[in-house]
Amino acid sequence: MDVNGPWTRASQAAGLLVDGQARPTVFARMSALAARTGAANLGQGFPETDPPEVVAEAAVAAIRAGRNQYPPGAGEAVLREAVAEHQQRFHGLVWDPASEVLVTTGATEALAATLLALVRPGDEVVTLEPFYDQYAAVIALAGGVHRTIPVSSRTDERGDLVLEVEEAAVAAAFSARTRLVLVNTPHNPTGLMLPSPVLQRLVDEAAAVDAVLVTDEVYEHLTYDGAVHTPLAALPGAQDRTVSISSAGKTFSVTGWKIGWVTARPELLTAITGVKQWLTYTSGAPFQGAVAEGLRLPDEAFTAIAEDLRARRDLLVGGLREIGFRVAVPASGYFVVADAAPLGEADAAALAERLPAEAGVVGIPLSAFYREGAAAQAPGGDARAYLRLAFCKDVPTIEQALERLDAWAAPRR
Numbered sequence: 577m578d579v580n581g582p583w584t585r586a587s588q589a590a591g592l593l594v595d596g597q598a599r600p601t602v603f604a605r606m607s608a609l610a611a612r613t614g615a616a617n618l619g620q621g622f623p624e625t626d627p628p629e630v631v632a633e634a635a636v637a638a639i640r641a642g643r644n645q646y647p648p649g650a651g652e653a654v655l656r657e658a659v660a661e662h663q664q665r666f667h668g669l670v671w672d673p674a675s676e677v678l679v680t681t682g683a684t685e686a687l688a689a690t691l692l693a694l695v696r697p698g699d700e701v702v703t704l705e706p707f708y709d710q711y712a713a714v715i716a717l718a719g720g721v722h723r724t725i726p727v728s729s730r731t732d733e734r735g736d737l738v739l740e741v742e743e744a745a746v747a748a749a750f751s752a753r754t755r756l757v758l759v760n761t762p763h764n765p766t767g768l769m770l771p772s773p774v775l776q777r778l779v780d781e782a783a784a785v786d787a788v789l790v791t792d793e794v795y796e797h798l799t800y801d802g803a804v805h806t807p808l809a810a811l812p813g814a815q816d817r818t819v820s821i822s823s824a825g826k827t828f829s830v831t832g833w834k835i836g837w838v839t840a841r842p843e844l845l846t847a848i849t850g851v852k853q854w855l856t857y858t859s860g861a862p863f864q865g866a867v868a869e870g871l872r873l874p875d876e877a878f879t880a881i882a883e884d885l886r887a888r889r890d891l892l893v894g895g896l897r898e899i900g901f902r903v904a905v906p907a908s909g910y911f912v913v914a915d916a917a918p919l920g921e922a923d924a925a926a927l928a929e930r931l932p933a934e935a936g937v938v939g940i941p942l943s944a945f946y947r948e949g950a951a952a953q954a955p956g957g958d959a960r961a962y963l964r965l966a967f968c969k970d971v972p973t974i975e976q977a978l979e980r981l982d983a984w985a986a987p988r989r
Contacts, residue, residue: 601709602944606928615932616969616977618892619940621764621910623829623968625884628877631828631870638862647861649853651679651837658868659837666796667807669815675842678849681859682834683794683823688714689852690790690819690838691756695720699755704741706945706959708764708792720756724947725749727766728955729904737904737915739766743777745955750781756788757781759808762795765945765964766913767906769803779814788844789818794836795909797827797878800886803907809839819844824867826910827881829968833863885910885967888974892967895978899985901963910968913942917961919988924963935984937977939963 600608603620610617626632650656656673663669671677680686687710695701697719703711705724715722725745732738759778761770770778782789789808796805809818823836838848889905892912896903902915921927924941931937942962943951951959967974 602940606938606940609932610938613932613936615936615938616973616980617938618965618967618969618974618977619928619938621826621966621968622831623826623910624970624973625829625968627828627830628870628873628881630873631830631866634866634869635833635862638865643862643865645861646858647679647864649858650849651677651859652861652864652868655679655835655837655864655868655871658871659839662871663820663839667810669807669809669820669839671839672842676839676845678838678840678845678852679859679864680821680836680838680852681856682825683792683821683836684710684834685852685855685859686821686823686836686838686848687711687758687790687792689848689855690821691715691718691720691758693847693851694788694790694819694844695756698753700751700753702749702754702757702787704760704763705947705950706765706942707758708760709945711758711760712947721753722947723749723751723754724950726950726955727763727768729957729959731902735902737902737913739768739904739913741768741770741774742955743774746774746777747781750785750787752785754782754785754787756790758790758792760792761808762793762799762805762908764792764795764909765911765940765942766904767909767911769799769805769907772806775806775808776811779808779811782817783813787817789814791818791820793820793822794826796822798882798885798910799908800882800889801907805908816841819848824863824870827878828867828870830863830867833860833867835860835863835867888967888969888971891971892965892974892978895974895982896965899978899982900989910966911964912967914939914963914965915961916963919985922958922961924961928963931984936980937984939965 606619656677659677660671660673691714695718699720701715701720702723730738791808809815809820819840825831896914904913928941
């Protein structure tokens, strides 16, 4: 039987298949390594905290009340209404919950359905680089051509790593063939938040070539030190051409529930729904109302969630600095980027393979978020020595990881 069809060829080209077998993601592989070795897992970004009690109890109550069968394909009305209320409350964006909100199986499905619906073979798709690894995979599966805007690096007066995006680099990524711009802000893997001039430049460049803007905003509430997330859709001239994607997993520590959503104008959402209905059709019935409860929590609940994570960030950042890593302090998200070059390690990919055995710690090499060879060409410096380490873990896990890394690094200092 010939299985070498266009999707298989696209998967091979994107590096998703190795010798005809599905290649596991770097996150799955490193988490399996952590489980096998007993290493502290600062690799995969799943939190070790419980969801807000009201959210958890709402899910339990829904299960006991029998809400265990298929919900509507577009999502329960209560959640679509809560998403629309949330977007207006926090961002001033008005969406019709009946025609402009779609519930998905996490942001992952939302991204896949959006790209598969809107990208045609040969269309160019622009992302930042480094990028969440799903992006390259789905662009390839849709037959798109991946173009990137590089995140550059420099060292500040304190000796910390500073990551940023230049406006000139934004303009250089666009062409007459640009069909879609996938913007991840707050950014995974770096924790970077794009400043307003860069966001507006993205909107202006997309408008100039009539491209669709797609935003991945799953870390929208996890911002620190006074930083405030600005959705692209809230910028002048952007809402009508923007598909906004977010989810409950990161904000409420329920990554296993896989409840996400899309907001977009009806003509865009109809196309996305046409693909989504053949992927999962619908998602977690008992969780949808619980997520709606979460989205309606008071402002101070969202502030408390972010402040708890900021304290964990500061614990990890401070410890890594003392050990000898050069650190990029994230303004958002779950992750710290740490440069291992000061400790004599130039290849973080090789280091990540060794650390579980040598130090009892798992991290992810930042090069996993670049196209092949691109980490070596990152503007401002070679990114091959950079690790991504998660601080969404409980405090004892972070402290244990730092103690182990300190002992490992001692002979190298």
